[in-house]
Amino acid sequence: MNTAIASSKNYFTATFQDLIKYPKSGILNQVLLKDNNIQYTLFCLAAGTKIDEHSSTRNAVITVIEGKGNFNLEGKDIALAPGVFILMPANAPHAVQATENLAFVLTLSEHLPAKKKISQQTINIVKSTAPIIKQHGQKITTRMYEIMFQTHPEVKAQFDMSAQANGTQPAKLATAVYSYATHIDDLEGLKAMVDYIAHRHVKTHVLPEQYPIVGECLLQAIQDILGDAATEEVITAWAEAYQLLAEVFIDREQQIYQTDNES
Numbered sequence: 001m002n003t004a005i006a007s008s009k010n011y012f013t014a015t016f017q018d019l020i021k022y023p024k025s026g027i028l029n030q031v032l033l034k035d036n037n038i039q040y041t042l043f044c045l046a047a048g049t050k051i052d053e054h055s056s057t058r059n060a061v062i063t064v065i066e067g068k069g070n071f072n073l074e075g076k077d078i079a080l081a082p083g084v085f086i087l088m089p090a091n092a093p094h095a096v097q098a099t100e101n102l103a104f105v106l107t108l109s110e111h112l113p114a115k116k117k118i119s120q121q122t123i124n125i126v127k128s129t130a131p132i133i134k135q136h137g138q139k140i141t142t143r144m145y146e147i148m149f150q151t152h153p154e155v156k157a158q159f160d161m162s163a164q165a166n167g168t169q170p171a172k173l174a175t176a177v178y179s180y181a182t183h184i185d186d187l188e189g190l191k192a193m194v195d196y197i198a199h200r201h202v203k204t205h206v207l208p209e210q211y212p213i214v215g216e217c218l219l220q221a222i223q224d225i226l227g228d229a230a231t232e233e234v235i236t237a238w239a240e241a242y243q244l245l246a247e248v249f250i251d252r253e254q255q256i257y258q259t260d261n262e263s
C-alpha cells in the first residue's frame with residue numbers, strides 16, 4: 001500500500017527534483033496527498049514505458065514536470081513535455097507512452113457519480129412490490145443463483161459454494177434486494193450497504209460486464225417465483241430499477257479498483 005506523503009492537515013513542501021525517482025523499467029508512483037476531495041499522485045515512468053488505454057470515473061488533470069512522451073486522449077495525440085497541462089473529463093479513454101524518462105502529476109478530483117434518473121412510475125411499482133419481495137425474497141434469490149450457475153457456470157469460481165448450500169448468500173442477496181426496493185428513492189440511505197457489498201465484490205473480482213448476467217437471472221427468478229404477480233409492468237419496472245442499482249455498484253467498484261491500483 002502506497003500511503004500519501006502529505007496530509008491535508010499540515011502544510012507540506014518539497015521539490016520535484018527530490019521526489020522524482022525513476023525505476024529501471026515500468027512505473028513508480030507516489031501518492032502525494034489523498035483526501036475525500038482530491039488525490040495528487042506523482043508518476044515516474046522509465047523511458048519506453050506504456051500505460052495502455054483506460055479511463056477514470058473522476059475528472060483528472062495531468063501536469064508534466066519533466067521528460068517527453070505521448071498522451072493519447074480520446075484518440076488524439078498530445079505531445080508531453082515539461083509544463084504541458086491536460087484537463088481530462090471523467091470516463092475519457094486515454095493512454096500514455098514515455099519516450100524519455102517522464103514525470104507528471106495526476107490530480108484526480110472528487111468522485112461525483114452522474115445523477116441517475118428513474119421514473120416516478122418505476123419507483124412506485126418497485127416500492128409496491130417490497131412486501132412480496134420480503135415474503136419470497138430468499139426463494140427468488142435461491143432460484144436466481146440456480147439459474148445463474150446453470151447458464152453461466154464460469155461465475156461459480158467467484159463464489160463460496162458452502163454459503164450457497166447453507167443459504168446464507170441467497171439470504172444476504174434477498175435482504176439487499178428488499179432494502180433496495182424500500183430505498184429506491186433514497187439511494188443516500190443505501191450508501192453504507194452499497195459500500196460494504198462493493199468492497200466484497202472487489203475482493204471477489206466482480207466485473208461490470210457481469211451485472212447484466214445477474215440482472216437477467218434475477219428477473220427470470222422473479223417471474224418463476226411470483227408467477228402471475230410478476231406482471232409485465234412489474235418486470236419492466238424491476239429491469240429499470242436493477243439497471244440503476246447495477247450502475248451505482250459499478251461506479252463504486254470502479255472507484256475502489258482504481259484506488260487499490262493507485263495506492
Ligand code: HEM
Nearest residue numbers: 155158159160172173176197200204206210211214245246
Ligand atoms: C445489483 C446487483 C447485486 C447485488 C444487490 C449484490 C449483492 C450482494 C450481497 C448482499 C453480497 C453479500 C455481501 C456479504 O455480506 O458478504 C454479495 C456478494 C457477492 N456478490 Fe453480489 N450483488 C450484485 C451483483 C453481483 C454480480 C454482478 C456478481 C458477479 C457475478 C456478484 C458476485 C458476488 C460475489 C462473488 C459475492 C461474494 C459471495 C461469496 O463470498 O460467496 N454480485 N453480493
